[in-house]
Amino acid sequence: DTEVTQTPKHLVMGMTNKKSLKCEQHMGHRAMYWYKQKAKKPPELMFVYSYEKLSINESVPSRFSPECPNSSLLNLHLHALQPEDSALYLCASSLTDGGPSYEQYFGPGTRLTVT
């Protein structure tokens, strides 16, 4: 199984809503990533979890709250978002995040629209 799955595929939420994005992999990868991608731009790294601990936060606003309940699951909790947060949110995983480079496997993304 070389797949990263993400749910939901699409999400529309109001600025006062609370919602969560979910990412799952069963490849035994110990590093998991959240990226944000605006239209026609490359992905921007948001968070990295390594062995279920947050290792990188790229100065992301606190309205985005990541969580890694176990080595296979990664969540992104959303609260009080702004319309400019509308984007494709991509999850990725790799064997680890340190030492030699490892291939990152990306999920299909969640298309988020904030109204």
Added chain:
Amino acid sequence: KNEVEQSPQNLTAQEGEFITINCSYSVGISALHWLQQHPGGGIVSLFMLSSGKKKHGRLIATINIQEKHSSLHITASHPRDSAVYICAASGGSNYKLTFGKGTLLTVNP
């Protein structure tokens, strides 16, 4: 200035043509990644290479470490190859991927 530069930004080809997309990087890397993204879709990792050449089907990726340059070639291109191709560098003291801006490839039938 982006440390990973791709060219061309846009590329239109006729079905069957040989395609080359180029990537230059200015930082020390441990690996160079080629990624594919169809419109509105997620990202698929095509290759990760740190030296030499890799081939998968009609796709070939090469890297020249001394010249800090990589190329992605597509032989016998097909309309289903139409996508954005992204080059990304990883390694050094920073394991993060540094992305190029992508090349939008359109293959017409």
